[in-house]
Amino acid sequence: MEIxxxxxxxxxxxRALRSxxxxxxxxxxxxxxxxxxxxxxxxxxxxxxxxxxSIFVNPTQFGPNEDLDRYPHDLERDVALLEDAGAAIVFAxxxxxxxxxxxxxxxxxQRLGEKLCGAFRPGHFDGVCSVVAKLFExxxxxxxxxxxxxxxxxAILERMVADLEMDVRIIRGPTVREPDGLALSSxxxxxxxxxxxxxxxxxxxxxxxRSLYDSGETDAAKVLGAVRAMIESxxxxxxxYISAVDWxxxxxxxxxxxxxxxxxxxxxxxxxxxxxxxxxx
Ligand code: PAF
Numbered sequence: 001m002e003i004x005x006x007x008x009x010x011x012x013x014x015r016a017l018r019s020x021x022x023x024x025x026x027x028x029x030x031x032x033x034x035x036x037x038x039x040x041x042x043x044x045x046x047x048x049x050x051x052x053x054s055i056f057v058n059p060t061q062f063g064p065n066e067d068l069d070r071y072p073h074d075l076e077r078d079v080a081l082l083e084d085a086g087a088a089i090v091f092a093x094x095x096x097x098x099x100x101x102x103x104x105x106x107x108x109x110q111r112l113g114e115k116l117c118g119a120f121r122p123g124h125f126d127g128v129c130s131v132v133a134k135l136f137e138x139x140x141x142x143x144x145x146x147x148x149x150x151x152x153x154x155a156i157l158e159r160m161v162a163d164l165e166m167d168v169r170i171i172r173g174p175t176v177r178e179p180d181g182l183a184l185s186s187x188x189x190x191x192x193x194x195x196x197x198x199x200x201x202x203x204x205x206x207x208x209x210r211s212l213y214d215s216g217e218t219d220a221a222k223v224l225g226a227v228r229a230m231i232e233s234x235x236x237x238x239x240x241y242i243s244a245v246d247w248x249x250x251x252x253x254x255x256x257x258x259x260x261x262x263x264x265x266x267x268x269x270x271x272x273x274x275x276x277x278x279x280x281x
């Protein structure tokens with residue numbers, strides 16, 4: 001496995017890969033890898049000849065009061081995990097190489113980036129879209145795999161790629177969960193023992209919503225109310241939002257149907273967790 005540290009070198013390597021006809025799969029990450037990321041790398045590996053994984057903690061997607069400074073870094077550990085997962089190239093640039101002096105461009109996806117998480121994290125999705133658009137230019141992948149865990153992010157990036165005619169296929173990989181249902185996230189490490197014991201309520205409440213839908217309930221307000229009641233029964237949980245939206249357009253949904261994404265963000269203490277479930281598959 002190669003480790004590439006500069007944009008120039010990555011661009012040259014990407015040109016070489018494309019010229020020999022290889023199908024290039026790409027998994028952008030911010031490091032601190034867990035089984036959720038590794039499952040995306042393996043999925044990319046099944047669909048391509050060479051997998052490039054970027055590790056870059058993107059400063060522009062963190063707000064002033066967010067956890068950029070305490071975001072964990074361990075390149076050596078991440079590299080070892082990626083080697084096992086079958087990545088061909090790790091691209092780990094410096095921030096000054098991605099955002100050189102004078103950098104001024106922002107990619108903004110209207111509406112989709114301003115709701116749900118975007119309403120509480122202004123500018124977050126501009127940071128995500130801008131860095132992903134730039135990484136696509138550098139790596140020139142045929143396909144890129146993103147986790148369904150960040151369902152809003154995936155929908156926004158699909159919109160960006162379609163709107164800008166970017167020549168890359170976006171694929172969503174399923175959420176990987178702990179045995180008790182908690183979605184894997186590097187932020188789970190910040191939970192206290194008590195918060196960790198309560199956090200599986202997120203997926204349990206989404207599963208409850210699914211069972212209400214499966215038994216014929218389609219009133220989104222009623223189902224979201226049941227999800228909220230379950231979560232709020234936990235003393236450390238503080239709901240930021242719970243919504244029902246179409247999984248691709250992110251339009252609000254009042255009548256549940258196949259393709260509706262139930263999506264939520266909840267604080268346990270200072271730690272903000274997100275999760276979602278798409279009805280009908
Ligand atoms: O999902 C993430 O880890 C980040 O938002 C991404 C896509 C790597 C962009 O920095």
